[in-house]
Amino acid sequence: MATKNITFRLDETLKKQAEIIYTSMGLTMSSALQLFVTQTVSKGSIPFIIEADEEAKHRAYVLRELAESKNEALDPLTVPDDHSNLIREWKAKREARKNAV
Numbered sequence: 001m002a003t004k005n006i007t008f009r010l011d012e013t014l015k016k017q018a019e020i021i022y023t024s025m026g027l028t029m030s031s032a033l034q035l036f037v038t039q040t041v042s043k044g045s046i047p048f049i050i051e052a053d054e055e056a057k058h059r060a061y062v063l064r065e066l067a068e069s070k071n072e073a074l075d076p077l078t079v080p081d082d083h084s085n086l087i088r089e090w091k092a093k094r095e096a097r098k099n100a101v
Helices: 012-024 029-043 054-074 083-100
Strands: none
Touching: 012 029, 054 083
């Protein structure tokens, strides 16, 4: 089977840390990357779950809330006629966004 070289940039410290781990497992950087790519092709996806940490999810939620609030505040058609309705709608939107995270 013919092989092809691939070149990419990686933070030097991250590379050293990864090499230490791979060496402890009996792997080289090249063999570890080969394993990763082989598993990606075999599974048809990234071979592990990728998700944001809880702090990142919270920041994203807060930013969405702020953006939505800003859009509502700047909308000239948004004129609350009843304060209790406004609070009910806001709570419903907030709950829906929270469940979407």
